Amino acid sequence: MKISWIVGFAFIASGAFAQAPRQMTDLECRSQLTDALNNMHLADPMNPMAYSYVVRVDTADRIGSNTTNYISVLRLFDNASVAGLLTKAELTTYRGVSLQQRVVADGRRVWAYDPARNEYSVSQYDTERNPRNPDYRRDFVNMLREPVQGIPSTLINLALQSGMAGSVGSRDWLPGFTFQGEEAPTGDTQAIWQAMPDNSRYARFDLVQDTNGRWQIDSARIFKRENVGGQVRELDSVITFPLDTFGARLTQTENSVEFGFRPPARAKVLSSPRPIKF
Numbered sequence: 001m002k003i004s005w006i007v008g009f010a011f012i013a014s015g016a017f018a019q020a021p022r023q024m025t026d027l028e029c030r031s032q033l034t035d036a037l038n039n040m041h042l043a044d045p046m047n048p049m050a051y052s053y054v055v056r057v058d059t060a061d062r063i064g065s066n067t068t069n070y071i072s073v074l075r076l077f078d079n080a081s082v083a084g085l086l087t088k089a090e091l092t093t094y095r096g097v098s099l100q101q102r103v104v105a106d107g108r109r110v111w112a113y114d115p116a117r118n119e120y121s122v123s124q125y126d127t128e129r130n131p132r133n134p135d136y137r138r139d140f141v142n143m144l145r146e147p148v149q150g151i152p153s154t155l156i157n158l159a160l161q162s163g164m165a166g167s168v169g170s171r172d173w174l175p176g177f178t179f180q181g182e183e184a185p186t187g188d189t190q191a192i193w194q195a196m197p198d199n200s201r202y203a204r205f206d207l208v209q210d211t212n213g214r215w216q217i218d219s220a221r222i223f224k225r226e227n228v229g230g231q232v233r234e235l236d237s238v239i240t241f242p243l244d245t246f247g248a249r250l251t252q253t254e255n256s257v258e259f260g261f262r263p264p265a266r267a268k269v270l271s272s273p274r275p276i277k278f
Contacts, residue, residue, distance in 0.1 A: 004126075021184055021191075022182065023221045024192065032207060034169050036217045039217075040053050040162045040217065052075070055158065055242075058237070064232070072093040075256070077089070085185070087107070089104070090102070109125065111263075119274065121274065123143040125142075147274065150277050151278040173203035175194065202221075203221070223235070
């Protein structure tokens with residue numbers, strides 16, 4: 001059973017279930033979310049210390065009567081073994097069908113490329129292959145985030161909560177608001193959210209149980225409505241996990257081509273990353 005999204009501004013969570021759902025406390029919501037975030041890790045069958053995943057966010061940016069659609073995809077590989085700590089990532093953002101930004105962490109460097117200006121920057125988060133420097137993971141996270149602003153940062157925030165920086169744990173998407181949740185009468189689906197009283201901002205996660213009884217994030221929705229220059233702006237983002245041709249969630253390997261970057265011809269190198277605001 002997949003929990004349906006509630007369309008429009010009215011955020012009536014109980015409408016997700018046909019029968020009376022079980023209410024969940026803030027503490028229980030945080031615990032369940034933490035479990036689901038940890039289960040985002042898809043283990044490498046050849047290396048129990050390595051995991052990967054692919055996550056996507058589709059965003060509609062509506063200002064007045066105009067709508068701009070964005071797609072961002074984050075690919076992450078992490079080998080947490082002491083002898084071979086290695087973290088790689090790729091974050092791409094499209095406006096419609098046009099690539100707006102590509103950020104690649106290849107295990108040693110973070111490359112941030114702006115195709116519109118044919119410009120790129122490069123930052124080094126590792127100076128040695130073995131052993132890794134003690135700040136390897138911290139530097140990786142900081143350098144990956146530096147050129148990313150706005151819409152694609154949603155995926156960075158989710159990755160941080162799922163352990164990209166080393167520890168897994170749910171955090172507030174709306175500081176100052178408690179988590180609320182409902183579990184379906186069947187006990188195999190949950191809706192967990194934080195929301196402002198007028199529903200102008202909310203973050204909602206739909207959880208399902210897999211065949212092993214583990215909680216998984218099926219999808220999530222991050223919504224924000226505000227006034228900008230006298231017009232109403234809505235940012236409506238839906239997070240999903242792409243599937244392969246067999247219906248399984250996509251994974252990556254250490255040698256995935258997505259983790260490689262070669263500066264295009266006549267590209268200009270920048271002295272420091274230039275964040276692109278979406």
